[in-house]
Amino acid sequence: MNIFDILGPIMVGPSSSHTAGAVKIGKVARMLLGAEPKHAWITLHGSFAATGAGHGTDKALIAGLLGMNPDDMRIPDSELIAEQQGLEYCFQTKYIRGAHPNTAVIRVDDGMGKEVNMQASSIGGGRIRVNGIDGIHVDFSAESPTLIVNNEDRPGHVAAVTSILAEADINIATLTLNRGKRGGKAIFVTETDLDIPSFVVEKISRIPGVLKVTYLNA
Amino acid sequence: MPFHSLGEIEKHSREEGKSFFEVILEDDINERKTTREESLNRMHTMWAAMLEAANSYDPELKSNSGLVGKNGAKMDEYQKKGKTLCGDFVSQVITQALQMGESNACMKRIVAAPTAGACGVLPAVLIPYYKRYQETSDAIVEALYVAAGIGQVIASRAFIAGAAGGCQAEIGSASAMAAGALCALRGGDTRQIISACGMALKNLLGLVCDPVAGLVEVPCVKRNVIGAMNALSCADMALAGIESAIPSDQVIDAMREVGEKMDVSLRETGMGGLAATPAGQEITKNLKSRKF
Ligand code: SF4
Numbered sequence: 001m002n003i004f005d006i007l008g009p010i011m012v013g014p015s016s017s018h019t020a021g022a023v024k025i026g027k028v029a030r031m032l033l034g035a036e037p038k039h040a041w042i043t044l045h046g047s048f049a050a051t052g053a054g055h056g057t058d059k060a061l062i063a064g065l066l067g068m069n070p071d072d073m074r075i076p077d078s079e080l081i082a083e084q085q086g087l088e089y090c091f092q093t094k095y096i097r098g099a100h101p102n103t104a105v106i107r108v109d110d111g112m113g114k115e116v117n118m119q120a121s122s123i124g125g126g127r128i129r130v131n132g133i134d135g136i137h138v139d140f141s142a143e144s145p146t147l148i149v150n151n152e153d154r155p156g157h158v159a160a161v162t163s164i165l166a167e168a169d170i171n172i173a174t175l176t177l178n179r180g181k182r183g184g185k186a187i188f189v190t191e192t193d194l195d196i197p198s199f200v201v202e203k204i205s206r207i208p209g210v211l212k213v214t215y216l217n218a
Numbered sequence: 219m220p221f222h223s224l225g226e227i228e229k230h231s232r233e234e235g236k237s238f239f240e241v242i243l244e245d246d247i248n249e250r251k252t253t254r255e256e257s258l259n260r261m262h263t264m265w266a267a268m269l270e271a272a273n274s275y276d277p278e279l280k281s282n283s284g285l286v287g288k289n290g291a292k293m294d295e296y297q298k299k300g301k302t303l304c305g306d307f308v309s310q311v312i313t314q315a316l317q318m319g320e321s322n323a324c325m326k327r328i329v330a331a332p333t334a335g336a337c338g339v340l341p342a343v344l345i346p347y348y349k350r351y352q353e354t355s356d357a358i359v360e361a362l363y364v365a366a367g368i369g370q371v372i373a374s375r376a377f378i379a380g381a382a383g384g385c386q387a388e389i390g391s392a393s394a395m396a397a398g399a400l401c402a403l404r405g406g407d408t409r410q411i412i413s414a415c416g417m418a419l420k421n422l423l424g425l426v427c428d429p430v431a432g433l434v435e436v437p438c439v440k441r442n443v444i445g446a447m448n449a450l451s452c453a454d455m456a457l458a459g460i461e462s463a464i465p466s467d468q469v470i471d472a473m474r475e476v477g478e479k480m481d482v483s484l485r486e487t488g489m490g491g492l493a494a495t496p497a498g499q500e501i502t503k504n505l506k507s508r509k510f
Contacts, residue, residue, distance in 0.1 A: 001220065003246050004260060006332045006369035006378070006395075007340075007362060010267045013322030014281070014434040016334050051432035051488070054283040054505060056325050076325040124379060126330075 009126055012075045017102055018048065018055035021122025023075065024218075026064020028130060028142045029106040029118045031216050037065050038111030040089040046101035048122075049093035058091055061104060065089070070126060105132075136180045136187045142216050144173060144191045149204060150212040153179050153186035160207045161188060168200045185211070220249060220370045223467045224412045227367060231408040238398075238408045239360040242367035261359045261366075264329055268341045271321060271328045272314065281323040283505055286435040290317030307350060308450065315342035315446045319439035332369045332378040332391055335434045338442030339392035340365055343400055343449050357403060364402040365395035368415050375467065376474035380427030381486040383477025389445040390422035390473065396449035401456050414449075414456035416466025421448050423469070424476055426484035428491025431502040437492055 011020040030037055042061055044052050052058060056076065063078035065087060074081060082089065096103060100121035109115040119132035130140050133148065140146055151157045158177055165172060171193045179186040196215060205213040221227050230241045246257050277291030293316050296302065297309035304312065318338030322328045328337040340362075348358055369378060372391045377383040397418035398411045406414065422445070430436040462469065483490030492498050 001370060001373050002250055003220075003242065003363070003366035003370060004264075006373060007261070007264050007366045008330060010264070010327065010329050011334065012325050012327050013334050013337070014325065016330055019325070020334075047432065054281075054431060054433040054435075056282055059325070071327055073327055124381070125333075 005125065009070065011070045011126065012060075012073065015055045016126040017122045017124050018052065018057050019060045019075075020070035020126035021102065021124075021128050022048070022052075022057045022060035022104065023064040023068060023070040023072075024126065024128045024142070025104055025120040025122060026061040026106070027067065027069070027218075028064070028120060028128070028216065029108050029116065030065050030067055032116045032118055032133065032148070032214055033108050033110060033114055034214060035110035035112070035114050037087055037108045039109050040065055040087065041107040042089060042091050043096075043105040044091065044093045045096040045099050045103040045105070048102050048104055057104075061106070062087070062089060065106070065108065100129075100131075103131075133187055134185070136178050136185065138178050138187055138189050139176065140174070140189050140191060142218060144193065145195050146216040147190050147192065147196060147201070147204070148214040148216070149188040149210055151186055151188060151207075152209045152211065153184055154209055157186075157207065157209060158188060161190070161204055164200060164203050164207075165190070165192070165196070168197065170194055170196055170200070220245065220374060221367065222371065222374050224368070224371050224415065224470075225465070225467050227371070228408050228412060237360075238367065238402060238411050239363045242363045245367075246363075258359065261362050262355065265355055265359055265362060267327070267329050269345065271318060271326065272341055272345050274326055275317040275321050276324070276326070279320070279324045281320075281433075281435055282325070283431065283433055283435060285430070285433065285501065286323045286439050287320050289439070290320050307346060308447070310346040310350075311342050311446050311450065312443050314345050315339065315442040316439060318342060319442040323433075323435045323439060331365070332373070332395070333380070333388050335380060335438045336388040336392035336442065336445060338439070339389065339445035339449065340396050340399065342442060342446035343396045347400070347403065353403065361399035361403045364411060365399040368395045368398045371467075372419075372470055372473075375470045377477060379486075380429075383474065384480045384485055385425040385427040385441060386419075386422050386473055387477055388427065389441045390419050390425055392442075393422055393445035393448045393452075394419040396446060397452040397456070400449060400453035404453065404457055406453070406457050410456045412466045413461045414453045416462035416464065416469045417455055417460075418448050418452040419466070419469050419473055420462060420464065421452065423473055426480060426491050427486045428484055428493045429486065429488055430493045430498040431505050432486070432488035432493070436498075436501075
């Protein structure tokens, strides 16, 4: 931990896990959607479900969906802002077997055909882990530049992606291939040390069999 | 590498003839591969955010649950009448601790130090000090490095989260950090800073984390007050030349041991201590009926 993990972050209270982390979860869902969200169905599990209302977890998740960061002073008013910007949402609580106590599942669409379903946990100190996308298990923090490639589960994709990154001189920090059913869809997640230029992202999205490429850089 | 012991910091300080602040600043520059300027600017940003948070206190505001709010304003009013037992300066410290804790609970913007729950301790001692002694912000920023350096060692040897080690890890750590910072501001040397930190942590050893309904409100807001008051007295003791009989690194290790032995109901689960009292349970029950 560096000294600014001790003194900091600057954040809207009351809780780094239940508020700051929740804002981040909402924001990552928005980035995964890659569009202005119109409808959101939010499921809260564990401590999020039990103490979320008092911690403003609901307001925080919505603030994130609206693109706010954990230090945005408008977080307490996010419900009103959502109304003004035409974001409709609903909450439910549900027990999710095996999930971290601070977990939310967000299904969100842009009203024009794009939709994403994400599960993420707030693991303390404002840090999060994304643990599911569209029903496929993943595991990443979204803290460093992250490339998410939805593809058909066929051999050769991983090699194709890594060689494009290598060509562009981008060092891979972590790399995981996560698959749904065999021969179905797979999600390939790679975290890198450096920013990935947009032309590289573009190139990857043109690999045959790649369905969607999302690049997260907070 | 961040320091794993206060002893190492003292050694560096002694051998290189550098202050506690300089040792931590240099370590940050190495650790984050940054410049002196960037690091100092970033710490100035933290200080500015603390001041801004203090200024944005809203005396009318209550938290979402309705459990806390407005007490910082009450204390302020009372203190201005000039009849407090603690005297002006200490009463301002109490007021600031309450106000910052309430601001956090009311979804205002604060600086986690080391956590959001304990965010009132450092500003509670630093802001009244800054105003009363017309201290420069450079000096306060130096003291913040001292605080952060202490927090780093505690995080590395033990923990700084209530869920991990009880409130001793949150308010206790914040108090140790504030004691060290105050000691540095008053010209204490590295040894004295370390003593202040050890004594402060010792005094809050065993404090459990028992928030009612699991919310960072009761007892959290008022515990910021004890964290700040304890820091003041320990800094004064250290400056008087009093030392901790148990070396501060060993106090931190004891805090870890105590935290590990603490029952899970006393580590931020809202199931023990004050949370489990009849009144605490009643509040929890009433809040539960206000679901999503
Ligand atoms: S009681 Fe628990 S939540 Fe409250 S300040 Fe202490 S450690 Fe934090």
